[in-house]
Amino acid sequence: MGITSKPVVFAVLAAVVILIGTTVTVFIPLFMPSTQPVSAYIKPYTAVEQEGRDIYMREGCNNCHTQTVRPLRTEVLRYGEYSKPEEFAYDRPFLWGSRRTGPDLNRVGGKYPDSWHYKHLDSPQSMFEKSNMPPYGWLAKNRLDTGYSFKKTSILGYGYSESDVRQQIDQYRLTVTDERYPSKDSREKITPVELRKQLTEMDALIAYLQKLGRDVKKMEAAK
Amino acid sequence: MNETGSEKYNFAIVRGFAFSALFWLVVGLLVGLWIAFEMFNPALNLTPWLSFGRLRVVHTNGLGLGFGLAAIFATSYYILQRLTRIPLLFPRLAQAHLYLFNTVIALGALSLFAGMNTTKEYAELEWPLDIGVVVFWVMFAINVFGTLIKRKEKQMYISLWYIISMTVAIAILYIVNNLEIPVTLFKSYTVYAGANDANVEWWYGHNVVGFIFTVPILAMFYYFLPKSTGLPIFSHRLSIVSFWALNFAYLWTGAHHLMLTPLPEWIQTVAIAFSIFLIAPSWGSVVNGYYTLQGNWDQMRTNYLVKFFIAGITFYGLQTLQGPLQGLRTLNAFFHYTDWVVGHVHMGTMGWVTMVISASFYYMIPRITNTEIYSVKLANTHFWLILVGQFTWTITMWIAGIQQGAMWKATNPDGSLMYNFLDTVTSLYPYYKLRFGAGVVYFIGILVFVWNLIMTVRKQPNQAEA
Numbered sequence: 166m167g168i169t170s171k172p173v174v175f176a177v178l179a180a181v182v183i184l185i186g187t188t189v190t191v192f193i194p195l196f197m198p199s200t201q202p203v204s205a206y207i208k209p210y211t212a213v214e215q216e217g218r219d220i221y222m223r224e225g226c227n228n229c230h231t232q233t234v235r236p237l238r239t240e241v242l243r244y245g246e247y248s249k250p251e252e253f254a255y256d257r258p259f260l261w262g263s264r265r266t267g268p269d270l271n272r273v274g275g276k277y278p279d280s281w282h283y284k285h286l287d288s289p290q291s292m293f294e295k296s297n298m299p300p301y302g303w304l305a306k307n308r309l310d311t312g313y314s315f316k317k318t319s320i321l322g323y324g325y326s327e328s329d330v331r332q333q334i335d336q337y338r339l340t341v342t343d344e345r346y347p348s349k350d351s352r353e354k355i356t357p358v359e360l361r362k363q364l365t366e367m368d369a370l371i372a373y374l375q376k377l378g379r380d381v382k383k384m385e386a387a388k
Numbered sequence: 389m390n391e392t393g394s395e396k397y398n399f400a401i402v403r404g405f406a407f408s409a410l411f412w413l414v415v416g417l418l419v420g421l422w423i424a425f426e427m428f429n430p431a432l433n434l435t436p437w438l439s440f441g442r443l444r445v446v447h448t449n450g451l452g453l454g455f456g457l458a459a460i461f462a463t464s465y466y467i468l469q470r471l472t473r474i475p476l477l478f479p480r481l482a483q484a485h486l487y488l489f490n491t492v493i494a495l496g497a498l499s500l501f502a503g504m505n506t507t508k509e510y511a512e513l514e515w516p517l518d519i520g521v522v523v524f525w526v527m528f529a530i531n532v533f534g535t536l537i538k539r540k541e542k543q544m545y546i547s548l549w550y551i552i553s554m555t556v557a558i559a560i561l562y563i564v565n566n567l568e569i570p571v572t573l574f575k576s577y578t579v580y581a582g583a584n585d586a587n588v589e590w591w592y593g594h595n596v597v598g599f600i601f602t603v604p605i606l607a608m609f610y611y612f613l614p615k616s617t618g619l620p621i622f623s624h625r626l627s628i629v630s631f632w633a634l635n636f637a638y639l640w641t642g643a644h645h646l647m648l649t650p651l652p653e654w655i656q657t658v659a660i661a662f663s664i665f666l667i668a669p670s671w672g673s674v675v676n677g678y679y680t681l682q683g684n685w686d687q688m689r690t691n692y693l694v695k696f697f698i699a700g701i702t703f704y705g706l707q708t709l710q711g712p713l714q715g716l717r718t719l720n721a722f723f724h725y726t727d728w729v730v731g732h733v734h735m736g737t738m739g740w741v742t743m744v745i746s747a748s749f750y751y752m753i754p755r756i757t758n759t760e761i762y763s764v765k766l767a768n769t770h771f772w773l774i775l776v777g778q779f780t781w782t783i784t785m786w787i788a789g790i791q792q793g794a795m796w797k798a799t800n801p802d803g804s805l806m807y808n809f810l811d812t813v814t815s816l817y818p819y820y821k822l823r824f825g826a827g828v829v830y831f832i833g834i835l836v837f838v839w840n841l842i843m844t845v846r847k848q849p850n851q852a853e854a
Contacts, residue, residue, distance in 0.1 A: 169543050169544045169549070170542050170543055170544065172533060172536035172537060172539075172544060172548075172552065173533070173537070175544070175549065175552055176533070176552050176555070176556055179549075179552055179553040179556050179557075179635060180556045180560070182632065182635050182636045183553070183556065183557050183560065183635055183636075183638075183639055184560070184639075185636065185639070186636065186637070186638070186639030186640035186641075186662070187560070187591065187639045189640070189658075190587075190591065190639070190640050190642070190643065190655055190658055190659070191564075191587055191588060191591045191642070194584065194587060194652065194655060195580070195584055195588075197652075199652045200582075200583045200584045200587065200651070200652060201581065201582065201583065201584060219575070222505060222506075222507045223503035223504075223505060224436075224439065224441045224442065224503060225439075225440070225441025225442050225444060225445060225503075225505055225507070226441055227441075227507050228440065228441050228444045228445070229440065229441065231725055233649045233650065235648040235649070235721065236648060237648070237721055239796060239797050239798075239799060239805060240796075242799075242804070242805055243796070243805055243809070248649065248650050249650055250582065250583050250650035250651075250652075252650075253581070253582030253583060253586075253650065254581060254582050255581065255582075256581060256582045256585065257577045257578050257579075257580065257581045257582075257585060258506065258507055258508055258577070258578045258580070258585050258589070259581075259582055259583070259585040259586045259589070260507060261586055261646075261649060262725075263509060263645065263725070263729070264725055264726075264727075264729070264730065265725040265726070266427070266813070267809075267813075268809040289430075290430070293810050295810065295813075295814040295817075296430070296810060296813075297426070297427055297428060297429075297430045297813065297817075298430065299426070299430055299433035299439040299440055299441070300430070300433065301439075303436060313571055313572060313575070316571055317571055317577070320569050320571060320577055321577060
């Protein structure tokens with residue numbers, strides 16, 4: 166064959182062959198409406214939820230927890246309504262995962278109170294003796310860095326102004342530091358005294374977990 | 389080809405990459421053992437740096453990019469020079485490539501330990517390191533194409549085709565999947581969202597495995613099997629058909645990793661169809677390997693390298709049957725997200741990839757250092773330890789996967805779920821302990837391998853002549 170004596174022609178031909186499947190199954194779908202449906206019910210993450218999502222990514226939670234409920238009977242029974250494409254419109258990156266060492270989290274929002282998450286993240290084994298989940302109590306000892314929150318939400322195109330972001334952060338801080346916050350005891354038990362009036366990484370992570378799957382419930386209810 | 393006059397070739401670079409590969413292999417496996425232990429005993433999550441979520445990516449990147457790429461660079465630089473019959477065109481560029489590569493991998497491991505993680509599987513490195521990867525890849529490509537253009541041998545042999553397609557494909561895959569917008573030096577967001585991001589990621593994830601753990605390993609197989617047996621490859625025509633069919637079909641199949649997710653169904657279905665098709669070119673290489681030994685199967689007993697190659701290509705054959713079957717929608721619904729898939733991946737990496745790289749290094753290292761292998765007996769020990777270790781490892785994970793898949797699906801007569809999630813996890817702990825044990829056996833086999841090569845290089849009896 167002639168091309169086995171022409172390395173550059175060979176490389177170009179290889180590139181063309183490789184790009185055919187790529188174009189049909191990846192490049193063209195990028196611009197198709199079916200891969201990026203939107204719904205008025207699906208809202209972007211707040212600045213605090215986004216910070217929580219970044220902590221979820223930093224700790225590699227996606228290595229053990231998926232975020233896609235498949236349309237299978239037992240899966241819907243276990244986790245709730247199966248996942249819809251609309252609900253991931255703001256997910257950059259997607260966090261669907263590939264291995265369920267722990268349960269799926271796409272419908273975890275609102276399933277448990279915040280206090281459950283404070284206790285569980287601090288020591289999974291205190292609630293489930295044989296759980297193999299690592300403890301994350303140290304997240305409550307880290308003050309949440311919100312220095313880049315506005316820049317992050319701008320890059321992600323959430324459409325918040327700088328004061329929106331400031332307000333979201335302040336509002337969530339007031340929520341979790343309020344005397345009447347229902348999960349106050351569990352929060353204070355693991356949060357050092359000097360951080361109790363501030364937002365910690367743990368607070369943000371829980372805010373993110375509580376957001377998961379909540380908007381889609383409104384979307385489904387409206388159908 | 390005779391081995392005299394080897395001093396005109398640049399073998400120092402081959403040696404540099406080969407021993408970098410061995411270093412990252414040992415590091416990556418140690419991390420693997422650590423996380424395998426964490427799976428049944430979370431007490432090892434001692435600090436944030438040692439928690440499973442961070443370590444898992446150190447393991448996959450350390451072995452995929454560290455060990456895998458270094459072994460590929462070592463063998464590619466060797467094969468390239470032998471098959472073109474000229475030294476590397478840019479030896480100093482290759483030297484810089486070696487330093488930059490190890491710097492990027494070391495910083496990559498540290499940054500992943502520190503939690504700088506884009507979460508896109510096998511593309512977790514943050515953007516400054518992505519640029520580092522692209523730069524060293526371009527350095528490699530310049531030497532590949534420069535040397536190929538200046539070659540003295542008219543025809544390019546099969547192995548060079550695979551090296552060319554890898555060079556092109558990895559560049560496309562890596563750049564497209566890692567397009568991201570920086571927030572800080574240590575943080576960025578991908579440009580794709582939701583279902584599109586998933587589709588781009590698994591197009592990358594599937595094919596980066598294809599073009600790192602299949603294509604260049606086939607390049608080694610097609611070069612080192614005939615060299616170490618003295619037998620020509622069975623069918624040149626079959627290798628041509630297999631090569632182009634593999635390169636064409638591979639890129640359509642990424643979405644079989646996204647079965648039953650919110651990705652449009654037609655993309656999933658196309659991926660299933662092409663996955664089944666992919667059996668043909670994969671088995672083209674398997675058949676070519678087996679038939680090459682036709683009439684000379686006694687070499688399985690007399691030539692220690694043949695064992696590695698034949699066991700390796702057998703695992704490749706099993707892997708490429710199992711993969712497409714797992715992609716079928718009904719089977720995928722059962723197996724996906726379980727340890728079955730973990731077993732599948734490790735048969736490929738611990739079986740096929742490591743077996744072929746081992747034999748290639750055993751062939752290559754004595755030749756570039758003008759000596760003989762330190763111990764054939766140790767090489768045989770290495771073979772049996774990694775074979776038993778890997779096989780126990782993967783079979784254990786397949787059984788664990790079947791068990792968990794069945795428990796997730798089990799229902800009571802009234803239709804309610806039979807097991808809560810935690811029960812399905814804790815019932816796997818005996819398998820996780822067995823897997824850890826198998827990993828230790830495998831790791832000992834690898835230590836024997838590394839020791840054997842270190843002693844080979846230290847021996848160098850003909851050093852004065854070389």
